Amino acid sequence: xxxxxxxxxxxxxxxxxxxxxxxxxxxxxxxxxxxxxxxxxxxxxxxxxxxxxxxxxxxxxxxxxxxxxxxxxxxxxxxxxxxxxxxxxxxxxxxxxxxxxxxxxxxxxxxxxxxxxxxxxxxxxxxxxxxxxxxxxxxxxxxxxxxxxxxxxxxxxxxxxxxxxxxxxxxxxxxxxxxxxxxxxxxxxxxxxxxxxxxxxxxxxxxxxxxxxxxxxxxxxxxxxxxxxxxxxxxxxxxxxxxxxxxxxxxxxxxxxxxxxxxxxxxxxxxxxxxxxxxxxxxxxxxxxxxxxxxxxxxxxxxxxxxxxxxxxxxxxxxxxxxxxxxxxxxxxxxxxxxxxxxxxxxxxxxxxxxxxxxxxxxxxxxxxxxxxxxxxxxxxxxxxxxxxxxxxxxxxxxxxxxxxxxxxxxxxxxxxxxxxxxxx
Amino acid sequence: xxxxxxxxxxxxxxxxxxxxxxxxxxxxxxxxxxxxxxxxxxxxxxxxxxxxxxxxxxxxxxxxxxxxxxxxxxxxxxxxxxxxxxxxxxxxxxxxxxxxxxxxxxxxxxxxxxxxxxxxxxxxxxxxxxxxxxxxxxxxxxxxxxxxxxxxxxxxxxxxxxxxxxxxxxxxxxxxxxxxxxxxxxxxxxxxxxxxxxxxxxxxxxxxxxxxxxxxxxxxxxxxxxxxxxxxxxxxxxxxxxxxxxxxxxxxxxxxxxxxxxxxxxxxxxxxxxxxxxxxxxxxxxxxxxxxxxxxxxxxxxxxxxxxxxxxxxxxxxxxxxxxxxxxxxxxxxxxxxxxxxxxxxxxxxxxxxxxxxxxxxxxxxxxxxxxxxxxxxxxxxxxxxxxxxxxxxxxxxxxxxxxxxxxxxxxxxxxxxxxxxxxxxxxxxxxxxxxxxxxxxxxxxxxxxxxxxxxxxxxxxxxxxxxxxxxxxxxxxxxxxxxxxxxxxxxxxxxxxxxxxxxxxxxxxxxxxxxxxxxxxxxxxxxxxxxxxxxxxxxxxxxxxxxxxxxxxxxxxxxxxxxx
Ligand code: SF4
Ligand code: SF4
Ligand code: SF4
Numbered sequence: 005x006x007x008x009x010x011x012x013x014x015x016x017x018x019x020x021x022x023x024x025x026x027x028x029x030x031x032x033x034x035x036x037x038x039x040x041x042x043x044x045x046x047x048x049x050x051x052x053x054x055x056x057x058x059x060x061x062x063x064x065x066x067x068x069x070x071x072x073x074x075x076x077x078x079x080x081x082x083x084x085x086x087x088x089x090x091x092x093x094x095x096x097x098x099x100x101x102x103x104x105x106x107x108x109x110x111x112x113x114x115x116x117x118x119x120x121x122x123x124x125x126x127x128x129x130x131x132x133x134x135x136x137x138x139x140x141x142x143x144x145x146x147x148x149x150x151x152x153x154x155x156x157x158x159x160x161x162x163x164x165x166x167x168x169x170x171x172x173x174x175x176x177x178x179x180x181x182x183x184x185x186x187x188x189x190x191x192x193x194x195x196x197x198x199x200x201x202x203x204x205x206x207x208x209x210x211x212x213x214x215x216x217x218x219x220x221x222x223x224x225x226x227x228x229x230x231x232x233x234x235x236x237x238x239x240x241x242x243x244x245x246x247x248x249x250x251x252x253x254x255x256x257x258x259x260x261x262x263x264x265x266x267x268x269x270x271x272x273x274x275x276x277x278x279x280x281x282x283x284x285x286x287x288x289x290x291x292x293x294x295x296x297x298x299x300x301x302x303x304x305x306x307x308x309x310x311x312x313x314x315x316x317x318x319x320x321x322x323x324x325x326x327x328x329x330x331x332x333x334x335x336x337x338x339x340x341x342x343x344x345x346x347x348x349x350x351x352x353x354x355x356x357x358x359x360x361x362x363x364x365x366x367x368x369x370x371x372x373x374x375x376x377x378x379x380x381x382x383x384x385x386x387x388x389x390x391x392x393x394x395x396x397x398x399x400x401x402x403x404x405x406x407x408x409x410x411x412x413x414x415x416x417x418x419x420x421x422x423x424x425x426x427x428x429x
Numbered sequence: 430x431x432x433x434x435x436x437x438x439x440x441x442x443x444x445x446x447x448x449x450x451x452x453x454x455x456x457x458x459x460x461x462x463x464x465x466x467x468x469x470x471x472x473x474x475x476x477x478x479x480x481x482x483x484x485x486x487x488x489x490x491x492x493x494x495x496x497x498x499x500x501x502x503x504x505x506x507x508x509x510x511x512x513x514x515x516x517x518x519x520x521x522x523x524x525x526x527x528x529x530x531x532x533x534x535x536x537x538x539x540x541x542x543x544x545x546x547x548x549x550x551x552x553x554x555x556x557x558x559x560x561x562x563x564x565x566x567x568x569x570x571x572x573x574x575x576x577x578x579x580x581x582x583x584x585x586x587x588x589x590x591x592x593x594x595x596x597x598x599x600x601x602x603x604x605x606x607x608x609x610x611x612x613x614x615x616x617x618x619x620x621x622x623x624x625x626x627x628x629x630x631x632x633x634x635x636x637x638x639x640x641x642x643x644x645x646x647x648x649x650x651x652x653x654x655x656x657x658x659x660x661x662x663x664x665x666x667x668x669x670x671x672x673x674x675x676x677x678x679x680x681x682x683x684x685x686x687x688x689x690x691x692x693x694x695x696x697x698x699x700x701x702x703x704x705x706x707x708x709x710x711x712x713x714x715x716x717x718x719x720x721x722x723x724x725x726x727x728x729x730x731x732x733x734x735x736x737x738x739x740x741x742x743x744x745x746x747x748x749x750x751x752x753x754x755x756x757x758x759x760x761x762x763x764x765x766x767x768x769x770x771x772x773x774x775x776x777x778x779x780x781x782x783x784x785x786x787x788x789x790x791x792x793x794x795x796x797x798x799x800x801x802x803x804x805x806x807x808x809x810x811x812x813x814x815x816x817x818x819x820x821x822x823x824x825x826x827x828x829x830x831x832x833x834x835x836x837x838x839x840x841x842x843x844x845x846x847x848x849x850x851x852x853x854x855x856x857x858x859x860x861x862x863x864x865x866x867x868x869x870x871x872x873x874x875x876x877x878x879x880x881x882x883x884x885x886x887x888x889x890x891x892x893x894x895x896x897x898x899x900x901x902x903x904x905x906x907x908x909x910x911x912x913x914x915x916x917x918x919x920x921x922x923x924x925x926x927x928x929x930x931x932x933x934x935x936x937x938x939x940x941x942x943x944x945x946x947x948x949x950x951x952x953x954x955x956x957x958x959x960x961x962x963x964x965x966x967x968x969x970x971x972x973x974x975x976x977x978x979x980x981x982x983x984x985x986x987x988x989x990x991x992x993x994x
Pocket of ligand 1 (some may be wrong): 097126127128129153154156157289296339368370371373374
C-alpha cells in the first residue's frame with residue numbers, strides 16, 4: 005500500500021471542514037518525508053541526492069510553517085535577491101508537485117475549475133489555486149513573478165492578490181537583451197528592493213547579494229563539472245530528483261546548502277561505473293508520478309535522464325560586481341525567454357555536449373509555451389541527428405494520463421533506438 | 430495587406446507608411462495545418478490565424494509578444510514564410526514612460542524593417558491626422574437608455590464579428606466592448622514638443638488594459654462602472670486561452686447583473702452551439718425586463734517445423750494470424766474485442782488454430798501486440814503495435830516508406846527508413862477523432878451500416894463540409910445536415926473528407942513520403958481511401974486484409990527470434 009496515498013486520504017477528509025488541520029498535516033507529512041530521506045532513503049539513491057531530497061522537502065516544510073518568511077515566486081524570479089531579505093522562495097510548480105505527492109491534486113484541480121478557472125489552464129496552476137482556495141496553503145508575505153515564458157504566472161499571482169490580498173510584484177522582462185532592456189529591468193529590481201524593504205523591515209545589502217551571486221557562480225561551475233563527468237559515468241536518479249534539482253538550480257540558488265550539494269554531486273559522480281544505457285535529454289517537466297515512465301526511468305541503468313532544459317536554462321557566469329545588472333541579464337537571456345529558437349539551440353547544444361542518445365519532450369497539459377514549440381524542437385533535433393519523442397500527458401493530474409498510450413510510445417521509441425544501435429553495430 | 434492580431438499594434442503608424450493593416454478575425458473549418466505545425470492545445474484563435482495565413486495573400490504579419498500561443502505562432506510563421514514581412518513587437522506589460530520608451534524603440538525598428546521590405550516611407554502628417562480624427566470618438570455607454578432595448582457589455586478576449594452580429598440581430602445594444610481589439614481606437618491630438626512616435630506610443634499603451642498587462646486596475650474600475658448600467662454581461666473566451674478565465678472568476682463573484690460565459694473556437698459549428706446559448710440568455714434577460722422576443726421561431730505444417738501465432742489485441746478488434754517458418758500465412762481471423770482482452774485473445778487463438786488445423790501444443794511461439802498485448806497471459810513475447818505494423822507492412826509491400834493505420838480508437842502514421850526500420854511515428858488517440866469509432870458513430874447517425882458508408886459516399890455529387898472532429902459535435906452537425914435535406918452520399922463523403930484531413934495531418938507531421946500504405950480496418954472503406962488519396966495527392970497501397978497487418982508483424986517477430994536462436 006502506498007503510504008503517501010493513505011496519508012493523503014486522511015488529509016483529504018479534513019480539507020472541507022478543517023483546512024487548518026489539513027494544512028498542519030501536510031507540513032507534518034513533509035517533515036516526516038524530509039527525515040525519512042535523510043535517514044532511510046532508498047539504497048540506490050546517491051549520497052548527494054539524499055542530501056538534496058531531504059533539503060528540498062525540508063525547506064518547503066519550513067516555509068509553510070513560517071509564512072512570514074516565505075514568498076511565492078515563479079521559477080525565473082530573482083530568488084537571489086529575496087534570499088538576502090531572509091525570504092525563502094517557493095514556486096507554484098513546486099507547491100503543486102508536492103501536493104500531488106499526497107495524491108490530492110484531483111481535489112484541488114476540481115476546486116479551481118469550480119471557481120471558474122479555465123480547465124485548459126496548466127494543472128500546476130490549477131492545483132495551486134485550488135489549494136489556496138481551500139485554505140490549505142498558508143498565505144505568504146508576498147508574491148514575486150516575472151513575465152518570462154509562462155502565461156499562467158501573471159494571471160495566477162494577480163488572482164491571489166485580488167482574492168486573498170497577497171501583495172504581488174510583477175517583473176516585466178523584455179524578450180531580447182539590449183542596454184535599454186537591461187536598464188528597464190534594473191529599474192524594476194530597484195522598485196522591488198523598496199517593496200522588499202517595506203515588507204520585511206530589513207535594509208538591502210549589496211554585499212549580501214554579491215556573496216549570494218558568488219556562491220551561485222561556484223555552484224553552477226560544480227554543476228557543469230558534474231555534468232561533464234556524467235558523460236562517462238552513470239549516476240542513478242529518478243524523475244522526482246530531476247524536479248527537486250530545480251530547488252537547487254533555481255529557488256535556492258546562491259544559498260550555502262545548494263553550494264554544498266553541488267560540491268557533493270561533483271565529487272560523487274566520478275565514483276560511479278560507466279554509463280552503458282541510453283542517455284536521454286529531457287525537455288520540460290517530468291511526470292514523476294507516471295507509472296510507465298517511472299518503471300523505465302527511475303534507477304534504471306538501461307536508460308536514464310542525463311539532463312534537462314529546465315535545470316540548464318541559464319548557465320552563464322554572473323557578474324558579481326554588478327549584481328542587479330547580472331540578475332537582469334539572467335532573466336532576459338534565459339533560454340525560456342525570447343524566441344523559441346534560443347531554447348531549441350540550447351537544447352541541441354546541451355544534448356550534444358552531454359552526449360545524449362535521444363531527447364524526450366513531455367508536453368504537459370495546458371502548457372502552451374512548451375507544447376507549441378515541440379514540433380520545431382523535434383525538427384532542430386532531427387537536423388542534429390538526435391531522435392526525439394514527444395509525449396503528451398500531465399505532470400500533475402494523474403487522471404489526465406493514459407498509461408497505455410505513454411507505454412506504447414515510449415517502448416516503441418526505445419525499440420527504435422535499440423534497433424538503430426544494432427543496425428550500426 | 431498586413432495581418433495583425435493585437436490592439437497594441439501600431440496600426441496608425443503602418444497606415445502612415447502606406448500599408449494596409451487588417452485585423453485578423455478568421456473563421457475556419459478545421460485546424461489540420463495548425464495541428465501539424467503547432468499543437469492541438471494551443472489557443473484556437475492562434476490556430477485559426479495560422480490557417481488563415483496559409484489561405485490568403487498577406488504581405489506580412491505584425492504580431493505582439495502577447496502570450497505563449499502568439500509567441501509560438503511567430504516562430505512557426507517565421508519558419509514557414511521566410512519571404513513575407515514578419516515582425517514581432519515586444520510589448521511591455523506596463524504603460525510607464527520607461528516602458529513606452531522601450532516600445533517606441535520597437536516600433537521604430539518595425540518601421541525601418543518595413544521601409545526596407547516595401548520601399549515605402551513614413552509620412553508624419555498622416556499619423557498626426559489620424560490621431561486628430563480619432564480624438565472625436567464618443568462612447569456608446571453614455572448614450573441614453575432605451576427601455577425597450579437590452580444593454581449588454583461584451584467582455585473577455587477577442588471575439589468574432591459573428592458574435593457581435595448575432596447579438597445585434599437579437600436587437601441588443603452592445604454598450605461596452607472590452608474584448609481584444611474590440612473597442613474603438615482613441616487618441617488625443619499629438620502633444621506639441623514631444624517626439625511624435627514616442628507620444629503616439631504612450632497613448633497606444635494607455636488604452637484600456639487587457640488581461641495580459643501588468644496593471645489592470647483601470648480596467649476593473651471601468652468594468653464595474655459600465656456593468657452597473659447594463660442588463661447583462663457576456664463574457665467571451667477563446668478555447669485554450671486561459672488568461673481571461675481569471676477575470677471571469679473574479680467578475681462572477683463581484684457583479685450582480687446576469688453573466689453568461691461562452692467559449693468559442695472560431696469554427697462555424699461552434700458558432701451554431703453558441704447561438705443557442707446566447708439566444709437563450711438574451712431571451713431570459715428580455716423577459717426580465719419585459720421586452721418581447723424579437724423572433725419567436727428561433728429554436729500449414731510438417732513434423733519439427735516452426736509455427737508462430739501473432740495476436741493483435743486492439744481496442745475494438747482482436748486479430749490473429751498463424752504463420753509457418755516460410756513466412757506463409759496459414760490462417761487468419763478477426764473478432765471484436767469484448768469486455769475482457771484475454772478472453773477475446775483466447776477465442777481468436779482457438780479459431781485460427783482450428784482453421785489452420787494445428788494443435789495448440791504445436792505452436793512454437795505466441796507474440797502479442799496492440800493495446801491489450803500486456804493483458805494476454807499466454808503470450809510468450811510482446812512487441813508494440815508500432816514496430817509490428819512496420820514489420821507487417823513491409824511483408825505486404827516491400828517498398829513501403831509511410832504507413833497510415835486507422836484503427837477503431839486510434840490512428841497513427843509511421844515513417845520507415847529504406848531498410849524498413851521505424852524512423853518516426855505519431856499517434857492520435859486522445860479521442861475518437863479520425864478513427865473507426867468516429868465513422869461508426871457517423872454511420873449510425875446516417876442510419877447506414879458501417880459497411881455501406883464507403884460505397885454510398887462514392888455516389889456523392891455535392892460538397893458538404895463536416896468541420897467538427899469531436900464525435901459529439903460532429904453528430905449534431907450531421908443531424909443538422911440531414912435536417913437540411915442534404916443527400917446521405919454527400920454527408921458520408923464529407924465525413925470521409927474530415928477523416929482524411931486528420932489522417933493527412935498525421936502523415937505530414939511524421940514527414941511521410943511514398944510509397945504509402947494504409948492499414949487497419951478503416952482501409953476497407955473505399956470512401957476513406959479515396960478521400961485520403963485525393964487529399965494526399967498520392968496512391969495508397971492496400972492489402973487484402975488490412976486489419977491483420979499488426980498481427981502479421983507480431984508473427985514475423987516471433988519467427989525472427991527462432992532465426993536468432
Ligand atoms: S508547465 Fe508551462 S504553463 Fe505550467 S507553470 Fe510551467 S511553464 Fe507555466
Ligand atoms: S490580450 Fe492584450 S496583448 Fe494579447 S492580443 Fe489581446 S490586446 Fe493584445
Ligand atoms: S486568445 Fe488568449 S491565448 Fe489566444 S492570442 Fe489572445 S491572449 Fe493569446
